Amino acid sequence: MPVRVVESSSSSAPSQVSGSSPGHALPPACTLLSVGQAFAGTQNVSSSQKDEAWRVNVRIQGCDLDHGYLCGTMEALNVPLADTPVVTFWEGEVVDTKNYTFFTGKWEATSEDDIRHWSKFPSFVPFLSQVEVDGGKSLDLSNCPYIFMRWKEQYFVNVGPDCGLTIAGFYYVCFSCIDGTINGFYYDPNSSPFQKLELKSTNEGRSGFSFSSYELQ
Numbered sequence: 001m002p003v004r005v006v007e008s009s010s011s012s013a014p015s016q017v018s019g020s021s022p023g024h025a026l027p028p029a030c031t032l033l034s035v036g037q038a039f040a041g042t043q044n045v046s047s048s049q050k051d052e053a054w055r056v057n058v059r060i061q062g063c064d065l066d067h068g069y070l071c072g073t074m075e076a077l078n079v080p081l082a083d084t085p086v087v088t089f090w091e092g093e094v095v096d097t098k099n100y101t102f103f104t105g106k107w108e109a110t111s112e113d114d115i116r117h118w119s120k121f122p123s124f125v126p127f128l129s130q131v132e133v134d135g136g137k138s139l140d141l142s143n144c145p146y147i148f149m150r151w152k153e154q155y156f157v158n159v160g161p162d163c164g165l166t167i168a169g170f171y172y173v174c175f176s177c178i179d180g181t182i183n184g185f186y187y188d189p190n191s192s193p194f195q196k197l198e199l200k201s202t203n204e205g206r207s208g209f210s211f212s213s214y215e216l217q
Contacts (some may be wrong), residue, residue, distance in 0.1 A: 034060060034063055037060045040200060043191065045180070058072055059072050060072045065094060090152060092152070095148040100137050103135035148173065171186050179200075
C-alpha cells in the first residue's frame with residue numbers, strides 16, 4: 001500500500017489455468033500457512049528522494065489451497081501520511097500450475113514484469129526457463145519447499161481511499177514452508193519499483209494476543 005509515484009504498463013495473457021492436466025499436484029501443505037497465522041516485519045518504500053520503511057503486520061483470514069486461494073489483512077503501522085495504522089484486506093492467488101501460473105495477466109503486469117519480479121527470489125531461479133516458455137504450466141511444484149503467490153489488496157478496512165496511499169498494485173510473494181518467512185515485491189507501474197516486503201511468522205493470536213479486530217464486508 002505505497003504512495004503513488006510514476007509510469008505505466010500493459011497486460012498479458014491471464015494466469016488462471018483452464019483445462020490443466022489432472023496430474024498437477026498442489027503445493028506442499030504447510031501449517032504456517034493457515035487461518036489465524038500472523039506475520040510481522042517491514043515493507044521498504046524507499047524512493048530516490050528518501051529511505052523509508054513501514055512496520056507491517058499480516059494475518060491469514062482464509063485459505064483454500066485446492067482452489068489456489070487465500071486472503072487476509074495487512075496493517076501498516078508507521079505510515080507518515082496517516083494518523084492511524086492503515087489496514088487493508090487482500091486476496092491471494094497461489095501459483096500451483098493448476099489454478100494459477102507464474103504469469104499474472106492483469107493488474108497492468110506483462111509477462112516481462114512477471115519474470116523480472118519472480119527472478120528476484122533465488123528459489124524461483126530453477127523454474128525460470130520453463131516459466132519463460134509457458135508461465136510454468138507444466139511444472140510440478142508439489143515438492144517445492146516454497147509457495148509462490150500474488151497478493152492483491154482489495155480495499156481499505158479502517159480508512160478512506162483518500163488516505164494518501166494506493167492499493168492499485170499487487171505483491172509478488174514467496175513463502176518458505178521451512179521457516180515461515182515471507183518475502184515479497186510490490187508492483188505498481190505508478191509507484192516506486194521493487195518495494196520489498198519482509199515478514200516472519202509470529203505466535204500472535206495463537207498465544208492469546210491478536211491485532212485489533214475489524215469488520216470485513
